Each structure stands twice: as C-alpha cells, then as structure tokens.
Amino acid sequence: MDTIPVAREASDELNDIVEPNDEFLRATEEAEDMPARRRALVVLVSDHHNGAEDDTDRLMTELLIECGFQVDAVVRVKSKKSEIRQAIETAVVGGVDLVLTVGGTGVGPRDRTPDATLTVLDQEVPGIAQALRDSGQACGAVDAVVSRGVSGVSGSTVIVNLASSRAAIRDGMAALPPLVHHVVDELQTYSVH
Amino acid sequence: MDTIPVAREASDELNDIVEPNDEFLRATEEAEDMPARRRALVVLVSDHHNGAEDDTDRLMTELLIECGFQVDAVVRVKSKKSEIRQAIETAVVGGVDLVLTVGGTGVGPRDRTPDATLTVLDQEVPGIAQALRDSGQACGAVDAVVSRGVSGVSGSTVIVNLASSRAAIRDGMAALPPLVHHVVDELQTYSVH
C-alpha cells in the first residue's frame, strides 16, 4: 500500500506539476470561501501501475477539490481483498467524510473491490451506486453501467466504488457530490446528538 | 401507534378541511366510475410530530385517491423497528392492496423502516424502489435518491417505502401507480386460482 503525497488543498506544489486551467482555479477560489471543507480519501485499486502516464490520482484530486472536498490522501493498493479492506478501514478510523475507490469493479478474478467494501459497510445506500450506473448509461461509460460497485456508510464515512475508465470517473464525479453531501449531512446531524 | 381517522373515499368531511381544486375533483369523479377501488394504508414513520403543521396525512390521502385507491387508514408510528413492522403486518393481515410507509429511509440510527419492511416481505420487487430513486433524481429530491427504501410483496399486499420530503412524496406518487397496479393485478390473478 503506497500513499501518494498529495496537496491537502490546491497547493503550489500541485500547481507546479499540473497546468491549472481557469476553470480549475476559479473553482478552487470559490471553494476557499466555504466554511469547512469535507475530507476525502481516494483508494486506487490496480495491479498495473503505468507510472507517469497514469494521472488518475491527479484527476481525482482535481475533481474532488472542485466539488468542495479536501483530499487527505490518494492511496494505491493491489487488487487484493485484504489490502482494499485495510485501506478503507484506515480511512474510516481516520474520520474522513468520503472514501472513493477507483477500479476493481468488473467480473474478473482480480476484481474484488465491491466484496472488500461490503465487509466494511454498516449499511448500504444503493441509490448512489444506482446513480453512477445511470450516469454511465447516459454518457456511454459501459464499465460504469456493468460495475458491481457498491455504496454505503461505515461509521460516519460515506464509501463509494467507482469504475476505472476516464469516462466512468468523470461522469461519476458529476453525479456524486449532491448525493454524498446529503448523506454526510445526515451523518453529522446524528453524530451531534 | 395512533390511527388517524381519514375519509375512506373523498368524503364531505375531507372536503370541509381541504380546499379542493378542480383537478382533484375531476380525478375523484373519474375514479368513482371505476368498478372497485383498491385499498391502501399509509404508515407515517416519525419521532417528531409537528401537529397541525404536518399535513402529510392529508397529502398522502389526496394523492392516493387521485390514483384510484381508497385509504383505509393513516397510521402514525415511532421510528422503532418493532412498531413499524407491527403496523405493516396488521395492514397485510387486514388484506389491503398497498401499504405505503413515509420516512425512516435515511442512514441515521432511527432510520429503521427498510429493515423493518424487509422482515415482512415474501419477495422483493426492486424495480419499484429503483423507479422511486430515478424519479427523485429527475426532480431533485435528493432524499429519495439516497433512500434505503425497499419494495416488495407480502401475501397479496404490495409494500413500498417512501422518503419523507414533500418532493419525494409527490414525485414518488407520480411514478408509483402503474407499477403498483401491475403488481396488484398479478397478485389477484394468482389468488383467484
């Protein structure tokens, strides 16, 4: 399990690496006006790391910041049920509001992400996974439509499985924010009592 | 468990309370031409009763009558698994065609409606819950999208969980009737044999 050091906010360090476009900068500025950012952690599940070519970590970080989250870390794990489970559990114990996994949602023998996730969930929230499949259907991300990905809650953390194609990530991250924020709101209401 | 006395049909008593609009009266008249109204019972699940302000009972009664049901009763129960279960079971034994629950479908510790409902169901009909989430997505009722609500059949009764927001109820009740009537048709075909 490798933890990739990422900017907790859109830091200068991150901007040195990526070429930030206007939209990204604007979203970042707007987001900075918000009272308190919610904390997210990304788990990239993959047996093949393409090194420099694979910028899923950067993409996920950008998209999460755009929709009001700060990214605590991007963690890379092998497609092994125990590794995936451990990465999610560590994040839940650490108190992040959202864990997003990417990859491992297909039907192959190394696709264990949904199975690992189910062992951690206190209760499923099937509507988030349903919305991700719907948005895949609308945008032609077939791997998102046939994803076995699940979604739900563990402690006060929302956990969602994304399929790994570029389209699945982009479409998924367009559909997710209002749903995740609603569930986090609910969880925070109850933890206050 | 309080049973709220409601009009079994769109009675004068009900009309005294609400200001019936033309559409409502027309729907009622058309419905009166139908051979036999199906019987529905509503279970309102809530720990906080806002008294006079909360007219969910009236809204549910209106919407059910508009789509061809008579309302046997609106029952109010606390968000407790045993109470919800008992209210549903009583309705099933009483032979109503449809039990609609409202509320208790979120992720909080007092959201037990889906869990209570599952213990009563003979078989799930997941497409009704799926359609409710879809219609929530289409109309911006986020609590309907992330609802843990289930749907299915117990004996010859269809049971469906609705989320509690105004939008979730209105959108849900727009999507439900053809689906529920289809399943009730199926159940009646088999009970005749």
Added chain:
Amino acid sequence: MDTIPVAREASDELNDIVEPNDEFLRATEEAEDMPARRRALVVLVSDHHNGAEDDTDRLMTELLIECGFQVDAVVRVKSKKSEIRQAIETAVVGGVDLVLTVGGTGVGPRDRTPDATLTVLDQEVPGIAQALRDSGQACGAVDAVVSRGVSGVSGSTVIVNLASSRAAIRDGMAALPPLVHHVVDELQTYSVH
C-alpha cells in the same frame, strides 16, 4: 425440457419459415463480416405454450442475430425452479457466452426464474438488470420495470432474465448488447491468462 431446433446462423431453413425483411437481411450480412460470432442460448420459461401463435423463439433468434450472436438453441422449460436451473447450467457447461431467459420474473407462485438463476450465478452484475428496468420505464413495458429479474456471471457465461411481454423483449434487446459484449470481453480477457 424441449429443445427447439433453430438455425445456428441465419440459415436458409430459418428464412423459409420467417419472412425476412430488408433490415434483418442487412444486419445479417453485416454480421457475417465479423470475425467470430458469440454463442447465445435462450430459455423460454412458460407453463402455457400457445403453439403456432407463440413466436417468441423466432423473435429472440432474430434479435440475437441482429446484435452479433449465433443462437445455439431455444429451450422451452416449465416454470419450475429445478428445470430452469438445469437448463441454465447445461448451457453454462456447454460454454455459451450468453444465456437469456424469458418469463417467470413476476410475483406469482410460478415465477421462479430469478430464484433459479441466483443459484447458478458466481457473481451478480446488477447494472444489467437495472438497465432493463430503466428501458422498460422509458418504453412503457411495466412488466420489465417491476421484473424481479437478475443478471450476472457463471463461469464464463453471462446470464440475464427478461420479462416476457413483447415490449419487454424488444426494449430489453435494444439495451442489452453493449453491456453483454463488455462483460463477455472482460471474461475472455481473464480466461486467456
């Protein structure tokens, strides 16, 4: 369990029986350019056989050929869990890429197709069943919307339950191909290793 002899490709024999329209012939020709057709088997689940009037076998064969499959057989079984299960298992052992069942997805006591299918599946792929319900919603095939049908994988075979109405079959077969081909692609990737 009756196996209906069908053309493995769009043979002359089949064309003698049906009146092929232009669209059908064009699709067949195009399909013949493809390197290797995937193999499908159809299981018709029904207690009432209408004989000559029931041409579901021909319809399924046509639609499958149009979307790039060859049809190994159309098997007719009674709505009995053991018969349905046996028909699916035989097809899986025979190595077909796709088993489509038709019928037995409702809530009646003789609707056992989903239950039989679940006993055969290694893992569910809920997004295919979800897409079938969505397409039923879009096209007014209510039996497809409230279908208890499931979808998934057994060995290297994709298995999908369709509802039995004409609309459910046509709409379902419009939505299925890209999803099924994607999952078969995945399965073949892994079986090569």
